[in-house]
Structures are given as structure tokens and as C-alpha cells.
Amino acid sequence: MVLVNENYLKLKAGYLFPEISKRVSLHTQKKSSENIIKLGIGDVTEPLPKACVKAMNNALKEMETHAGFKGYGPEQGYIWLREKIANNEFLSKGCKINPDEIFISDGSKCDSSNILDILGQDNSIAVTDPVYPVYVDSNVMTGRTGNPLEEGGYEGLTYLPINEDNGFKPQIPQQKVDIIYLCFPNNPTGATVSRKELKRWVDYAIQNNSLIFFDAAYEAFIQDEDIPHSIYEIEGAKSCAIEFRSFSKNAGFTGVRCAYTVIPKTLSGKNLNGEKIQLWSLWNRRQSTKFNGVSYVVQKGAEAIYTKEGKEEVKHLIDFYMNNASIMREELQSSGFTVFGGTNAPYVWMKVPETMSSWDFFDYLLDKANIVGTPGSGFGKAGEGYFRLSAFNSLDNVVDAMNRITNI
Numbered sequence: 001m002v003l004v005n006e007n008y009l010k011l012k013a014g015y016l017f018p019e020i021s022k023r024v025s026l027h028t029q030k031k032s033s034e035n036i037i038k039l040g041i042g043d044v045t046e047p048l049p050k051a052c053v054k055a056m057n058n059a060l061k062e063m064e065t066h067a068g069f070k071g072y073g074p075e076q077g078y079i080w081l082r083e084k085i086a087n088n089e090f091l092s093k094g095c096k097i098n099p100d101e102i103f104i105s106d107g108s109k110c111d112s113s114n115i116l117d118i119l120g121q122d123n124s125i126a127v128t129d130p131v132y133p134v135y136v137d138s139n140v141m142t143g144r145t146g147n148p149l150e151e152g153g154y155e156g157l158t159y160l161p162i163n164e165d166n167g168f169k170p171q172i173p174q175q176k177v178d179i180i181y182l183c184f185p186n187n188p189t190g191a192t193v194s195r196k197e198l199k200r201w202v203d204y205a206i207q208n209n210s211l212i213f214f215d216a217a218y219e220a221f222i223q224d225e226d227i228p229h230s231i232y233e234i235e236g237a238k239s240c241a242i243e244f245r246s247f248s249k250n251a252g253f254t255g256v257r258c259a260y261t262v263i264p265k266t267l268s269g270k271n272l273n274g275e276k277i278q279l280w281s282l283w284n285r286r287q288s289t290k291f292n293g294v295s296y297v298v299q300k301g302a303e304a305i306y307t308k309e310g311k312e313e314v315k316h317l318i319d320f321y322m323n324n325a326s327i328m329r330e331e332l333q334s335s336g337f338t339v340f341g342g343t344n345a346p347y348v349w350m351k352v353p354e355t356m357s358s359w360d361f362f363d364y365l366l367d368k369a370n371i372v373g374t375p376g377s378g379f380g381k382a383g384e385g386y387f388r389l390s391a392f393n394s395l396d397n398v399v400d401a402m403n404r405i406t407n408i
């Protein structure tokens with residue numbers, strides 16, 4: 001028989017979302033007629049921008065003709081999309097990112113996992129706790145951790161707790177770590193970092209020859225001026241950071257699939273002889289070998305985000321979700337809950353009542369109000385005592401959900 005990848009056996013059973021489904025279906029069996037509001041999963045709910053749909057329709061029409069047909073595109077993405085991204089997302093904010101440093105992909109979830117392909121096995125790795133589980137599990141799968149620990153987490157990873165005491169901002173590690181995953185605005189806590197705070201991370205990375213993975217999937221939700229949208233707004237970041245961006249949350253592309261990763265050409269690692277190796281060429285090689293690009297139709301849809309009409313529609317989507325978040329914050333606060341996040345991110349991170357665990361509160365909300373959220377402990381042990389509610393829903397559902405919570 002074939003041998004399996006033993007690393008997969010270290011993974012703790014996909015516990016969080018299956019456990020949520022199990023509890024929700026048990027609940028509906030008992031009280032089937034009641035109407036459940038799901039504020040749990042981080043998926044958008046509003047339809048696609050019309051500008052994107054129009055562009056995708058047109059692209060499909062082109063493909064119907066001999067003249068307009070397209071086969072394989074460039075593995076790195078079409079240059080017209082990479083140029084639009086460079087101009088609109090980076091150059092306009094003073095970040096000197098070239099179009100060829102932008103790699104188009106079908107998602108940040110895969111990019112932030114696949115990136116490990118081009119890096120050595122023996123790098124030390126730091127993640128926040130709580131954390132987006134993809135970062136941890138992809139390290140487990142590739143054999144970069146030890147076994148799961150009794151108290152939660154995995155052997156061999158450095159966990160940087162984020163909690164109320166540090167304002168949900170990770171402390172810079174005392175020791176040297178090679179790779180640090182940062183996600184701001186943060187999923188699950190909704191926390192952000194200022195330019196000054198992010199500068200400290202960039203300085204740390206430069207001093208220690210570390211590499212930062214900066215996940216900016218939620219940058220479009222930023223409302224405050226002093227919060228950076230890109231790590232490249234910070235001087236020096238082009239020599240120590242890779243940035244992941246996605247059209248999933250700003251333009252509702254979760255089902256369409258389009259994202260991009262920025263790898264500056266100035267970024268390098270070293271081989272075992274200590275010689276400098278450019279990360280860009282390794283990623284370019286990796287993508288050319290293992291990936292055949294995002295479909296032409298989808299890239300045309302993404303390009304339309306940068307038209308006048310597209311920009312307006314995206315802004316409208318963001319305003320819509322942020323209005324939901326603000327209603328959630330206000331209502332929860334006025335019912336006496338302590339809440340975080342929800343001002344520059346579509347997630348509200350609330351404290352559960354002291355007598356309850358995150359899962360107790362999950363059951364309580366489901367039972368008393370027919371509301372599904374996500375227990376903070378599912379994102380890591382430092383998430384215990386917290387609960388995530390997502391602003392991705394209709395206004396009616398958000399208002400209804402908040403009324404139910406207030407009237408428990």
C-alpha cells in the first residue's frame with residue numbers, strides 16, 4: 001500500500017466549522033420552524049458588482065469567436081490586470097510596486113499556503129493566537145511543526161498571543177524567528193495596526209533577516225487614515241515582506257476566485273552556502289510549473305473593479321458591510337457586551353459573559369436567539385472567552401439578530 005503523508009495525521013480534526021454545523025443541525029432538529037441567522041462564516045452575502053459581471057459577460061462573448069478566443073494565459077496573470085493593480089493599489093499610495101512583482105492567483109488561501117513551497121523546512125515560524133487557521137494547518141501539512149500540544153496549538157510554532165491587554169496587537173518576539181504571519185485588518189479579531197506599529201515589525205524583520213507574510217485581505221474595510229492598507233507603505237518592507245491580497249472580500253469574489261500576491265524583486269533568502277537567492281524567481285518558477293493562471297474571464301471581471309463604476313460599487317459594498325458592523329457594535333455595547341473590532345474590519349470580536357466559555361456562549365446564542373456565531377477558541381487557545389460575529393449579512397438579518405440578542 002502507498003504511504004500517506006504522516007504530517008496530515010498530526011492535524012487536529014477540522015474541528016471548528018464541522019462542530020458548528022453539527023450543533024446547528026441538532027438545534028434545527030429540535031426547533032425546525034425557527035429562523036436561524038448565520039453570523040458565523042466569513043463569506044460575503046451581497047451579489048457581484050455589475051461592472052464585474054458586465055466585463056465577464058463581454059469576455060465570455062469574445063471567447064465565442066475565433067478572433068477573441070483565448071487559451072492558456074500567462075501563469076503570472078495578464079499584464080493589463082497587473083498594471084491596473086500596481087497603479088490603483090500601490091503607486092497611488094506611494095508604494096513602488098512594479099506590475100511584474102504582482103502574481104495573479106485564484107485565492108489568497110492557496111497563495112498563503114503554497115508560498116511555503118519556496119522556503120526551507122527549517123525556518124522558525126511565528127503566528128498570532130488567535131489566528132486564521134490556514135496559516136497553521138499549512139505548516140503542519142508540510143512538516144514544519146511537531147505534534148499537536150495537549151493545551152492547544154502545535155509543537156515547534158511560536159505563538160504570539162493577541163488579547164485585550166495588548167490591544168490585539170502581537171508583541172514583537174524576544175527571540176529571532178524566520179517567518180512571521182501578520183493579518184491586518186485581522187481575522188478573527190478585527191484589530192488593526194498603525195503605520196508606526198507596523199514599522200516596528202519591518203525593523204525587526206530587517207534586523208533579524210526575517211520574512212513577513214502580510215495578509216491584507218481586509219484592507220478595503222479600513223476607514224481610519226493612519227492605518228496602512230499595504231505593508232509597502234512602510235519604508236524597508238520591500239526587503240522583508242510578501243503581501244497577500246484578494247478580491248474575495250472587497251468585490252465579493254469568494255465564489256469567482258481571484259487574488260494576488262506581491263513579491264518584490266528586492267526580496268531574498270539564502271541557500272545552505274549562505275548565498276542570496278531572489279524569492280521572486282523561485283515563486284515565478286513555482287507558479288510556471290504548478291499553476292496555469294486564472295481564467296481570462298475572471299481576470300476581466302477583476303479588471304473592472306478598477307473602472308469608475310466598479311470602484312463606486314466596491315465602495316458601496318464596503319459601506320454596506322461597515323454599516324452592519326457599526327449597528328452590531330452599538331447594539332451589543334448598549335446591551336452591556338464588551339466589543340472589539342468592527343470599525344476597520346467586517347468582524348466584531350466580543351467578550352463572552354465571564355461565567356461562560358466560547359462554546360457555552362455559542363450554545364446559549366443558538367438556543368435563546370437562533371443566532372450562529374463563531375467561538376473564539378476555535379481560532380486558538382487565546383481566543384477562549386471571545387466570540388466572532390461577522391458583518392457579512394443583509395441589513396434586515398443584522399437588525400433582527402441584534403434585536404434578538406438585546407431581548408434575550
Ligand SMILES: *Cc1c(COP(=O)(O)O)cnc(C)c1O
Binds near residue numbers: 106132217246249
Ligand atoms: C477571506 C480571507 C482571505 C481570502 O481568501 P481567498 O482564498 O482569496 O478567498 C485571506 N485571508 C484571510 C485571513 C481571510 O479571512
